[in-house]
Amino acid sequence: MAKLQIVVLVLLSLHVASSSKLVCHMTNWAQYRPDAGKFTPENIDPFLCTHIIYNLATITSVNQVDTTEWNDEALYAQLNNLKNSNPALKTLLSVGGTVKGVSPFIAMVAKPETRAVFIKSAIGFLRTHHFDGLNVDWEYPGHNGSPLEDKTRFTLLLAELASAFEKEAREERKTRLMLSVNAAGVPATVNTAYEVDKISAYLDFINVMTYDYHGHWEKVTGHNSPLYRSAADHADSELSIDSALSRWLDLGAPAEKLLLGFPTYGRTNRLTTGANGLGAPSNGPAEAGPYTRTEGFWAYYEICDFINTAEVSWISEQEVPYATYGSAWVGYDNKRSFSSKVQMLNNRNLGGAHVWTLDLDDFSGSFCSDGAHPLVNHLRNSMGFAPKPTTTPRPTTTRDPIADFCRGRPDGLYANAADKTTYFQCFKGNTYLQRCQSGLIYWDSCKCCNWP
Incomplete structure (x- = not known):
């Protein structure tokens, strides 16, 4: 090689x-x-x-x-x-x-x-x-x-x-x-x-x-x-x-x-009954976030803390997530x-x-x-933007199958069948190997790294 x-x-x-x-x-x-x-x-x-x-x-x-x-x-x-x-x-x-x-x-x-x-x-x-x-x-x-x-x-x-x-x-x-x-x-x-x-x-x-x-x-x-x-x-x-x-x-x-x-960011509600899905009865906002300090409004970084213990669900019809814990409900991205x-x-x-x-x-x-x-x-x-300015190792010969992966493919993200902890980013026919955070693997369904 x-x-x-x-x-x-x-x-x-x-x-x-x-x-x-x-x-x-x-x-x-x-x-x-x-x-x-x-x-x-x-x-x-x-x-x-x-x-x-x-x-x-x-x-x-x-x-x-x-x-x-x-x-x-x-x-x-x-x-x-x-x-x-x-x-x-x-x-x-x-x-x-x-x-x-x-x-x-x-x-x-x-x-x-x-x-x-x-x-x-x-x-x-x-x-x-x-x-x-x-x-x-x-x-x-x-x-x-x-x-x-x-x-x-x-x-x-x-x-x-x-x-x-x-x-x-x-x-x-x-x-x-x-x-x-x-x-x-x-x-x-x-x-x-x-x-x-x-x-x-x-x-x-x-x-x-x-x-x-x-x-x-x-x-x-x-x-x-x-x-x-x-x-x-x-x-x-x-x-x-x-x-x-x-x-x-x-x-x-x-x-x-x-x-x-x-x-x-996401928008929050305070649930009033045992129901917690889309269209569940609610009355006002959940508690304000500790950093944004605005009723009914959480920054994504505040939501990250919340979903560590919350139940996370996906609204298939609308292709967006929500999360609940106790009486708190948040619809976010x-x-x-x-x-x-x-x-x-x-x-x-x-x-x-x-x-x-x-x-x-x-x-x-x-x-x-x-x-x-x-x-x-x-x-x-x-969206297919070029990799940001960085120093990135990648194979450069056409004989290397990894280096050749993006030849002829549209710009975007692709799974690496040989290693689920990494994925390919294609830009103008060039192949860039990207690595997920520790403990995560790449899911092509969301073009993102997530838990196994």
């Missing part, structure tokens, strides 16, 4: 097999979580995602973009310094939220003059802090106190932003700023909030928020991010990823601009459900995925015994 050689991967840009974007959100409030839950841009692997969106900036009463935290500008610098390590990384600033419970977009979009002030401010702010684009997070035009006319005004705002970004890039001889939105994942909301065919023309990508479909606000259990509807799901039958994507596509959104949302969602993403030829959020995955690897960022790394590999 030919001698193993060390191959150093120096990747100046990230390429994918079928989707071009893996967009990851981070939040500036994650810095206030205690101990191992604290997250800042210093915790980010610059090669994990293609784009990172910083959440959240706001709009002042005089229609100017502004910070929301005392140290935002320092955190902006930390984030954008990651581009020194990975020049291909793109960063965007998300603007939105509420001011005294009301979206600041409502007043800003009302007149052409106020929109113009905002747009000029946005361009200056993004350039000053070295962002590559703007993410508009308005939840939602025509809802929550926003008049129905804002559906049209939202289109005007995006058209004017896109035009101004083009003009500024041309006049200043700079790369054009990108423009994206966080958009509704509920079909009924999509209908009333957006002129989908029109706004799609102005956007580089659309982050469809395919999560928060169910939670403790309901009287029965329901999954946070189901792939399909279930006969046991008594609520709105359109509350699923499949229904949301169908609505966006039916209304004229180009598939290549739609990004499917992948949550790294794992590697298996991420794999199912990647399959839908590929089947619909979508432009990629967006993750809410980096700081809710086990970013340090301290909780789940599965390495840092187990969910996002699995998503990245499943």
